[in-house]
Amino acid sequence: MTFEFPMTDRDTLLALNQAFYRAFSNRDVAAMAALWAERLPVSCMHPGWGALVGREAVLASWQDVLRAPSGVIVRPRHERVMLYGDSALVLCEEILGNAVLAATNLFVREDGAWRLTHHQSGPMAQPRAEVERPDDDAPPPRLH
């Protein structure tokens, strides 16, 4: 497969972010492990949990998540890329069945290649369109 134009960092980061959710949906432990940095510090905050720090702890948690028999498809949407030279955020929403989560994915260049170094996701209030009373102007609950 050849490309007419070289991929930009933004293209690469969006493709890696898609690969992350494809590995998640496909329960592909090897593909998930390949996305995370090998030597840079890595960390992960699963919904409802505190920080896991270190590649071993993070990948062990993903093994648990991916081996759980949920069969749920995880689909990203509304991706935004924020570039900071050798690091970059991909922000997105995650659709898991009826739940919508907001996610931060941090990628950092390691030996010239973008690798995932941090993930946090947390539940979002239901979007207006999915709320039963569309004329209810009350904002979603906020803890901050």
Next chain:
Amino acid sequence: MTFEFPMTDRDTLLALNQAFYRAFSNRDVAAMAALWAERLPVSCMHPGWGALVGREAVLASWQDVLRAPSGVIVRPRHERVMLYGDSALVLCEEILGNAVLAATNLFVREDGAWRLTHHQSGPMAQPRAEVERPDDDAPPPRLH
């Protein structure tokens, strides 16, 4: 005030993270604004909400949060610093009254100074010590 030893990046980042929660607790809009990057892309995910992108939108959201008459003190704990050259994560837990949240704070060097570029926080399941049934070994609920 003088220091015997120069501050390391880690010291500086922990101090900035403390300053973030001090501005939050003190409802200090100017101190909060001063922490965020001026020119680098900035973004914020308040608990339950999607991504706010851009300094104007992010600071407007903090003005709303800080002007709300909650009077709550926000205290960080279990801070972890992950350094990536010119960017760095400070991960921590946020104590807000009875709630505990997990937070990602991304700092990036702008004109040589560390500035906040992204914040996400989301609710954590209650720590074991605060659960009414300490012999209940059920893990907290997880969406992943």
